[in-house]
Amino acid sequence: MGKRFIFFIIISLFFNTMVLAAPGAQLYYHQGHLCDQIVFYCPQQLSVVHGKTNFRQNGRALVREEYVIKGCLISSDEVMHALGRINGNGTYCRVTKGADGRIKLVFKYDPTQVTISRHDFESIQRSKGIVFMVEKKNKMVPRTSSKPVIALDCGHGGKDFGTTGIGGVLEKDLALAIGKKVERVLRKQGYVVNMTRNDDRFISLDNRTTKANKGQADLFLSLHINYSPRQEVSGIETFCCNGNLYAPKVKMFAQKDSQSAGLGEAIQQSVVQTVRQKHSLNDRRCKRSVSQVLMGTQMPSALIELGFCSNPQESARLNSVAYQELLAQGISKGIHQYLKQI
């Protein structure tokens, strides 16, 4: 009996550790001029208790909203990380984590300046998500650049290698090499290009989106390399935001989603046409997805997977400078075509 009890304790501790380290629990904070988004991703169903009170402070009528989220196993590190950054622009927001794992989110704001809305969604990996939209009224700041601004995001970097392909080729290195070539072509054509990274460094997803939002980019493109456990899988595909996620409740995103579809289609078609002038290529088309960089950006945005580093032929191509140049030409042409049509 005693032995069984000890065994039970060991098993309980083991499962407890597993639950605490549950994959998929994440907290993101995307900032911008128009809105901030606080996104919780959790592996299981969440329960949320909401309270709202009006109060006065220094003669101003303010609102306090409190959300208590149960079942969202965010690590204390992530909460601390977000705490360091969440706040500002007339909105006070605080995230705290209770000993029982509950997350408490408190907003204090001026309702004539800010609106707050909550939306639930399900990710493509079927984890549960909640996003709090903090929309700022009349916060449009005129942009300094009169030229089109492109936010270019080379996926992964630093400790985040992305996928590893045949011969040990790393996604982060290929994405950066191709991104730098795209940057050069676009600059020559007179565009302003804001790179989320210029070298091999780690940047969190919400810092990438915040940089693009604050730079008021006209469009955002994220560059990635694909992987499949099946070596024969090959081709190029593009993702753009899932239009059903917030729209039509959040009007500013209704337009973004339809424009993102146009951007994704234009880039996919242009890259496929350009590559097919010299090589055969599988066109995996433009698809809808719920990716963090696509969710958190406030401008039309797309994510392109430029080939499979797990496919021997495509991996060798992706490693060659000539093929990287060809991809850069195709991407730049697609961006140019999209901007011409809007």
Ligand SMILES: [Zn+2]
């Ligand atoms: Zn990637």
